[in-house]
Amino acid sequence: MALTRGAYQSFDDDRGVVRFSMKNAEVEVACAISTSAMDDLEKSSRTKPEQREEQFMRLRDRIEDSANKKFEKNEFEGTPRGIILRSVDFR
Template sequence: MPLTSGRFIGHEQDRGIIQFSMHDGAKEIPCAISTSAMDDLERGPQTRPEHREAQFTRLRDRIETRAASKYSACEFEGTPPGIVLRSIDFRG
């Protein structure tokens, strides 16, 4: 079953990440993307903290496509296991 969109959880400025979730059926999959990866995707200046949710929304399709790819490849990290996206995940 393909992953589907979940919820935006929040911006953790001190860790430099956006947390969000995706769903595999009824199972919620924790996910995160670095804010530097999002800035690299937009190829612009660093986004201000108060604009991170809007930036995530603009990039959501690309972010979720890559998260689904890592999920299919079983590239989990952390406890509980989840998907973490960095700039390198969008190169190539």
């Protein structure tokens, strides 16, 4: 079963990630994408922190597609388990 759109959660400058969620039926799946991956997708230099949410929204379809692919492959990481996207996931 494919994941469906969840919610943008936050930009975590300390970890260098944007946190968001996806849904597996009614279960929320924690997800994150590195800011370097988003910058690589846009072929841009470091985006300002206050622009990260806007950047995520522009790239959302591609990001969620990659999160869904990792979900289908059962590629979870961390505690609690979630999906983490890096630049390599978009090559």
